[in-house]
Amino acid sequence: MEFPVLTVNPAKVETACFVIPVFKDGDLLPVAAKLDDASERLIGQLIERGDFDAGLGNVQLVPFAPGLAGERLLLVGLGERAKCNEGNFRKALDATFNALAKLPIDEAVTAFNDVPVPDRGADWKARMTAEAALRAVYRFTEFKSEPAPAPRLAKVSQLVSEAGDAEASERGARVGQAVGDGVNYARTLGNLPGNVCTPSYLAAQAEELGRDSGGALSVEILDEEALEALGANTLLSVGRGSAEPSRLIVMRYQGAEDPDEAPHVLVGKGITFDTGGISLKPGAEMDEMKFDMCGAASVFGTVKSVLGLKPRINMVAIVASAENMPDGHATKPGDIIKTLKGLTVEILNTDAEGRLALCDALTYAERYQPASVVDIATLTGACIIALGHHASALFANDDDLALDLLDAGETAWDRAWHMPLWDDYQSQLDSNFADLANIGGRPAGSITAACYLSRFADTFPWAHLDIAGTAWTSGKEKGASGRPVGLLTQYLLDREAEVVATDDA
Numbered sequence: 001m002e003f004p005v006l007t008v009n010p011a012k013v014e015t016a017c018f019v020i021p022v023f024k025d026g027d028l029l030p031v032a033a034k035l036d037d038a039s040e041r042l043i044g045q046l047i048e049r050g051d052f053d054a055g056l057g058n059v060q061l062v063p064f065a066p067g068l069a070g071e072r073l074l075l076v077g078l079g080e081r082a083k084c085n086e087g088n089f090r091k092a093l094d095a096t097f098n099a100l101a102k103l104p105i106d107e108a109v110t111a112f113n114d115v116p117v118p119d120r121g122a123d124w125k126a127r128m129t130a131e132a133a134l135r136a137v138y139r140f141t142e143f144k145s146e147p148a149p150a151p152r153l154a155k156v157s158q159l160v161s162e163a164g165d166a167e168a169s170e171r172g173a174r175v176g177q178a179v180g181d182g183v184n185y186a187r188t189l190g191n192l193p194g195n196v197c198t199p200s201y202l203a204a205q206a207e208e209l210g211r212d213s214g215g216a217l218s219v220e221i222l223d224e225e226a227l228e229a230l231g232a233n234t235l236l237s238v239g240r241g242s243a244e245p246s247r248l249i250v251m252r253y254q255g256a257e258d259p260d261e262a263p264h265v266l267v268g269k270g271i272t273f274d275t276g277g278i279s280l281k282p283g284a285e286m287d288e289m290k291f292d293m294c295g296a297a298s299v300f301g302t303v304k305s306v307l308g309l310k311p312r313i314n315m316v317a318i319v320a321s322a323e324n325m326p327d328g329h330a331t332k333p334g335d336i337i338k339t340l341k342g343l344t345v346e347i348l349n350t351d352a353e354g355r356l357a358l359c360d361a362l363t364y365a366e367r368y369q370p371a372s373v374v375d376i377a378t379l380t381g382a383c384i385i386a387l388g389h390h391a392s393a394l395f396a397n398d399d400d401l402a403l404d405l406l407d408a409g410e411t412a413w414d415r416a417w418h419m420p421l422w423d424d425y426q427s428q429l430d431s432n433f434a435d436l437a438n439i440g441g442r443p444a445g446s447i448t449a450a451c452y453l454s455r456f457a458d459t460f461p462w463a464h465l466d467i468a469g470t471a472w473t474s475g476k477e478k479g480a481s482g483r484p485v486g487l488l489t490q491y492l493l494d495r496e497a498e499v500v501a502t503d504d505a
């Protein structure tokens with residue numbers, strides 16, 4: 001999809017469809033007012049006659065636009081002006097692009113930069129517009145014999161009323177395009193079934209990204225033999241009951257001027273199917289455990305965004321991938337395994353497998369002497385009980401890192417909420433037989449999971465994002481969300497801005 005920025009007189013713009021956001025109250029926004037003047041008050045009259053209700057998210061197609069160079073108008077309700085905020089802006093965008101995706105048009109011109117979202121500039125609005133467009137045209141039809149025709153929309157031009165906004169809008173559109181592409185890539189990896197998207201499949205994806213990167217991304221895959229030699233036994237313990245071999249996938253991006261600059265490391269949970277293992281899960285909705293690699297998918301998506309934007313930072317992306325299945329070789333409750341770090345773990349529940357895969361990946365990250373390590377995982381059902389489906393849970397051993405991630409989530413509108421990682425919870429992981437247990441009982445399940453990981457993250461600034469509630473949607477709209485690619489990409493872009501600011505000083 002293309003996202004050009006236009007600064008010309010709206011009445012002269014030729015397009016298949018003008019998208020005109022309208023508040024329920026007050027004057028028309030600048031582009032709308034200009035089009036209204038040029039069309040004998042077409043927009044004003046539709047509103048006055050009550051033919052268009054500008055309630056939030058309402059859309060109305062006007063199939064003819066006499067007096068204008070555009071062929072159609074799509075009026076989009078913004079709701080009340082006083083309630084205009086980021087969430088409402090996003091709702092209006094989603095309504096817009098869901099409607100445009102159904103129309104027989106290849107291109108549209110939007111006027112969302114006119115919308116006065118408090119504290120948000122032209123770059124943010126352009127970014128959100130591009131992301132929303134890409135989200136809306138996404139389809140996952142690989143396994144449909146007769147897929148519905150794909151949306152035709154391939155170009156969204158963003159009209160800005162102030163020429164001074166053009167540059168910021170262009171920058172925003174560029175970021176939005178890269179993030180949207182990363183999000184959709186993560187969604188596809190998430191949506192793929194467990195019999196296709198295996199640890200080896202993810203490894204092959206990494207190699208493909210490497211090949212297509214023109215040298216920007218180097219990829220290394222550790223197979224079971226290499227993991228055995230290394231001593232990544234807890235990662236290996238997860239896949240013992242599976243016919244699919246486990247993999248540790250490492251992708252390195254060197255964008256900083258100084259190749260030795262400390263990298264930011266992302267670590268993704270890549271359990272390509274989680275049956276629970278011997279601690280078998282109940283049957284209901286178990287299919288959704290194909291999404292248990294969405295942490296890994298978000299890492300892949302972020303790598304894609306980074307390759308699109310080429311920030312001047314160093315990054316290492318690590319994916320710990322296995323399939324959690326029960327069979328005669330499977331790890332059993334009570335088994336004790338030695339981690340890569342050397343700590344022994346009593347596995348009291350084989351369904352708490354994500355932390356077992358991640359702990360060895362975190363130890364592996366140490367070798368890069370990272371500036372920061374962020375792991376992303378669909379780690380606990382308890383996280384959904386705590387925060388539902390809107391916020392990702394954020395845990396960190398470093399308050400500056402926590403703030404940077406919270407900020408990035410706000411900017412990207414892919415938000416996280418800071419949870420406690422107090423020492424008080426650590427004793428829930430005490431084991432009678434090993435250095436620690438892999439579960440901490442029912443109370444505060446997502447906190448004790450984070451506590452477990454923290455034992456393997458004591459040598460670097462580290463944060464953990466539990467995305468169990470945000471990585472996918474259940475029910476009729478079942479599908480991966482691509483979160484938190486927006487947050488992670490923004491986090492890395494902010495680190496670039498920091499470096500550039502220090503260089504200039």
Ligand code: BES
Nearest residue numbers: 349351352353378379380381382439468
């Ligand atoms: N992948 C699951 C967590 C999960 C469950 C995410 C449902 C989203 C929806 C994870 O591996 C798991 O099974 N966690 C257990 C931990 C428990 C055994 C301590 C859980 O949450 O029940």
Ligand code: MN
Nearest residue numbers: 274351352353
């Ligand atoms: Mn599990």
Ligand code: ZN
Nearest residue numbers: 271274292354
């Ligand atoms: Zn899991």
